[in-house]
């Protein structure tokens with residue numbers, strides 16, 4: 001049988017394969033250990049951690065829509081100190097890339113969480129979740145503000161030297177500027193995208209189906225939008241970009257790779273099929289075998305944009 005090589009190099013971070021799980025949909029991976037060996041994956045991105053404990057938003061925090069899920073969890077987490085205490089043993093035992101997702105209310109918050117993680121944990125790097133309000137700028141999302149993203153990334157890099165993935169928000173017409181700002185500030189990679197702001201209302205009760213009224217849409221419904229944003233970003237930067245948004249099948253993941261993704265993150269699909277990430281990895285291997293391809297290099301970034309009859 002042909003030797004398949006799924007390893008990839010995420011700007012110096014060596015991965016067994018390109019399949020990560022996405023933040024907030026996979027806990028720290030321990031929740032999935034009875035389903036399959038988490039170490040089979042290329043990596044995991046943990047739920048987002050903040051400096052202080054967050055209780056999260058009012059319920060209901062999640063609802064199903066056609067082809068998708070709206071969530072408004074509100075970054076519930078125990079705070080960085082408790083996160084490390086509770087998960088250190090598990091995370092340090094993993095033989096796959098561990099990326100800790102980090103968020104904050106101010107630029108300082110991001111730096112402090114990253115510094116604490118660096119002091120207390122052995123892990124692969126951080127994913128900066130910038131899809132949240134900047135307290136110092138009247139609650140405008142960091143992810144809509146290229147200068148704010150540049151400042152976060154530059155300070156985290158300078159003060160911690162951690163491996164940094166910046167996770168972009170799809171909710172801005174400045175997404176290319178934000179991507180370029182993160183790159184210029186030293187981000188090692190990007191991931192795109194986070195959820196898309198959304199609402200679902202109930203005609204009978206005349207209430208929103210989400211306690212916080214609005215939330216973020218994820219799942220198959222967002223794939224074409226996430227892929228378009230991904231497509232814009234990949235053309236704007238040189239650093240690797242991880243594809244996230246609506247990946248449910250191996251084909252979905254392969255499409256992002258065709259668009260140029262170095263790796264992918266599987267999110268909502270983990271929540272309705274606990275085997276999803278492993279199944280997607282196996283499907284990628286099957287695709288390579290059935291197309292007599294040894295690795296992904298002949299697919300990655302090979303989108304043919306010409307049409308018959310066009311120059």
Ligand SMILES: Cc1cc2nc3c(=O)[nH]c(=O)nc-3n(C[C@H](O)[C@H](O)[C@H](O)COP(=O)(O)O)c2cc1C
Pocket residue numbers: 022023024025047048062069071073075101129167193194195217218219220222244245246247265266267268269
């Ligand atoms: C229930 C839920 C919780 C999430 N929590 C986080 C989070 O804490 N941090 C983050 O960066 N993204 C979070 N996300 C967004 C996902 O990581 C991912 O970017 C998004 O869901 C799109 O991927 P998908 O369509 O495969 O789910 C969450 C998504 C869901 C569905």
